[in-house]
Amino acid sequence: MSDASTSAKGDLQLRNITKTYGDFNAVDDLTLTIPEGSFFALLGPSGCGKTTTLRMIAGLEEPTAGTIHVGSTEITDMKPYRRPVNTVFQNYALFPHLSIFENVAFGLRRRGIKDVKEQVDKVLQLVELPHLAERKPTQLSGGQQQRIAVARAIVNRPALLLLDEPLGALDLKLRRQMQIELKWIQTEVGLTFVHVTHDQEEAMTMADTIAVMNEGRIEQMGTPADLYDNPQTAFVANFLGQSNLIKGNVVATDGDSHTVDLFGQKVKVNKNRSVARDSSILFGIRPEKIRIQENSHTNSGCVLEGGTIVDVSYIGVSTQYQVEMPWGQELMVFEQNDDGIPPLAKGDSVKLSWEPVFSFGLNGHEDASAGSEVNPTEDE
Amino acid sequence: MKKFNRWFGKNLIRIYAVMGFTYLFIPIVYTFVFSFNDYVRSNLVWRGFTFDNWTDPCAPLDICPALGNSIKIGLIATAGATLLGTLIAFALARYAFKGRGIVNTLIFLPMATPELVLGASLLTMFLDLGFNPGFWTIVIAHVMFCISFVVVTVKARIASLDPRLEQAAMDLYANEAETFRRVTLPLVAPGIAGGALLAFSLSFDDFIITNFNSGTTITFPLYVYTHAERGLPAQANVIGVSMFLLALFVVLAGQFVGRKRKVSA
Ligand SMILES: Nc1ncnc2c1ncn2[C@@H]1O[C@H](COP(=O)(O)OP(=O)(O)OP(=O)(O)O)[C@@H](O)[C@H]1O
Ligand SMILES: [Mg+2]
Numbered sequence: 085m086s087d088a089s090t091s092a093k094g095d096l097q098l099r100n101i102t103k104t105y106g107d108f109n110a111v112d113d114l115t116l117t118i119p120e121g122s123f124f125a126l127l128g129p130s131g132c133g134k135t136t137t138l139r140m141i142a143g144l145e146e147p148t149a150g151t152i153h154v155g156s157t158e159i160t161d162m163k164p165y166r167r168p169v170n171t172v173f174q175n176y177a178l179f180p181h182l183s184i185f186e187n188v189a190f191g192l193r194r195r196g197i198k199d200v201k202e203q204v205d206k207v208l209q210l211v212e213l214p215h216l217a218e219r220k221p222t223q224l225s226g227g228q229q230q231r232i233a234v235a236r237a238i239v240n241r242p243a244l245l246l247l248d249e250p251l252g253a254l255d256l257k258l259r260r261q262m263q264i265e266l267k268w269i270q271t272e273v274g275l276t277f278v279h280v281t282h283d284q285e286e287a288m289t290m291a292d293t294i295a296v297m298n299e300g301r302i303e304q305m306g307t308p309a310d311l312y313d314n315p316q317t318a319f320v321a322n323f324l325g326q327s328n329l330i331k332g333n334v335v336a337t338d339g340d341s342h343t344v345d346l347f348g349q350k351v352k353v354n355k356n357r358s359v360a361r362d363s364s365i366l367f368g369i370r371p372e373k374i375r376i377q378e379n380s381h382t383n384s385g386c387v388l389e390g391g392t393i394v395d396v397s398y399i400g401v402s403t404q405y406q407v408e409m410p411w412g413q414e415l416m417v418f419e420q421n422d423d424g425i426p427p428l429a430k431g432d433s434v435k436l437s438w439e440p441v442f443s444f445g446l447n448g449h450e451d452a453s454a455g456s457e458v459n460p461t462e463d464e
Numbered sequence: 465m466k467k468f469n470r471w472f473g474k475n476l477i478r479i480y481a482v483m484g485f486t487y488l489f490i491p492i493v494y495t496f497v498f499s500f501n502d503y504v505r506s507n508l509v510w511r512g513f514t515f516d517n518w519t520d521p522c523a524p525l526d527i528c529p530a531l532g533n534s535i536k537i538g539l540i541a542t543a544g545a546t547l548l549g550t551l552i553a554f555a556l557a558r559y560a561f562k563g564r565g566i567v568n569t570l571i572f573l574p575m576a577t578p579e580l581v582l583g584a585s586l587l588t589m590f591l592d593l594g595f596n597p598g599f600w601t602i603v604i605a606h607v608m609f610c611i612s613f614v615v616v617t618v619k620a621r622i623a624s625l626d627p628r629l630e631q632a633a634m635d636l637y638a639n640e641a642e643t644f645r646r647v648t649l650p651l652v653a654p655g656i657a658g659g660a661l662l663a664f665s666l667s668f669d670d671f672i673i674t675n676f677n678s679g680t681t682i683t684f685p686l687y688v689y690t691h692a693e694r695g696l697p698a699q700a701n702v703i704g705v706s707m708f709l710l711a712l713f714v715v716l717a718g719q720f721v722g723r724k725r726k727v728s729a
Contacts, residue, residue: 163639164634194642195637
């Protein structure tokens, strides 16, 4: 038992992992390397295969195809209790017949550690629940149970900790606090964390690397900033933050930028920020990068004219506009309320402008709305 | 009249409860009271109060050996039925094997078959096999009909068990045997205990099947039956009441432990 947990070290590698239920691919030919000691977030909509992926890493589910390695050791067929892996389950799975103390001590005892008290007390201190040690799990609130589930896993200091939405049941304040704790534990002890979450803000603030998952596949992987600034697919652009995606055609290329025709108006995008394969392009710009002005103004950079404001929501630090363009599409604009100019009103005619460096280009044959209907920002 | 109606409406549930409990408990109270009867030959008429029946329950010839047989048979049959029934329940709940559906149905058969038929068939079988009816044929018969009840109770308990708890145990370095001992068994234990209690009371109580397969062995129900015509000694009431009190104690203790488990540590 403990032999495996100490010997197997190194990067976690999933190679061509597939999991099929009947004729449905829950996880579809997934290849992924998670560097040792990193904080890796798996982000994706409900049902995209996150839990299934974690369960295969933990050994609770057998992959239909593919292999899993930790360093050079293959663990694909290893029993769960031999793997240097611990899991924080999505539904906690605390043992109802054992006290909180014994729940947390479970892993230590199974590895033959006699003197568990000090370690258990320490980790209970860490999750701020030492006073509940003698209770039973049913006597705890959802958030408390969740913290015990985290404690029960991290007390073992596994080489690899899998967290399946470990903070979902906590209120915002506690969640932020636990995020900081977890991040601290991870860096302090140098564990590898694989953190599954719906909450993109959580993923962005905590993770070194984020993989955005969709329908059993990885859509894109990278640092939070890289994913946000350089989305490669419409799904990522819409799922991580919000994006305006406009169908267009590349009509000219000069130097390092493409000129794109958007329903008769010309804008520019950097060549190296576009992944369009041919002249058909999905032109992208984030709502907060856009300036909104009345039609009379003159602008630098890219400009789109002929917009009409159809909705205004004032939310304190910023104002959100829905602007209908001449070709019927509504674009989103977030304006910081830092210029002392009163917000524009519904019905105003406006033009939109932005610096060309902020625009990005996606493959024009993609569905522009992919990922937007599952965007969970609002309900988190 | 109006006042009465209102009072009646308010207390309807209470009246109903009192009537229900009266109906349930009068026979038991009757048994209890007559265990103190200073009886002669038959215990049908109240002849005066005495503690003699309680201080010397073994006075009537054969009553205590019969009780002893019943307890022995009950314990052995319970042990056998609980062990086999629990194993069957795990097999049915956990493993998908060929014919699982059929076994699931067949396991109900002993519960559904009339006892008279079961008892008579068993006797035929024992005689055909050359077994002499007696203590062990009773045990075998009891194990047979108790198994179904144990399977049903334990299976319900296993079905309500979250498989992720066992997975969590495995994830926390417990191998298969440890997972079973530390997580599965403690969680299924109340079901097994319930099945065992049920098995014991069914076995202790059984008259029909036992009567066919007893040979010369006398169990407590057989004793009561054979003596009912000639006059049952009040000691039978003493034993009956004692069994009732014992059962009550077990149930209350079970509830107490269950509540304590929930409330405090
Ligand atoms: N045992 C199973 N049998 C059949 N289908 C399954 C099974 N387990 C999962 N699935 C399916 O596989 C897909 C992926 O499930 P999974 O639990 O991995 O989703 P998830 O990404 O964790 O979602 P959530 O964010 O809601 O937890 C889902 O469509 C689900 O219905
Ligand atoms: Mg999940």
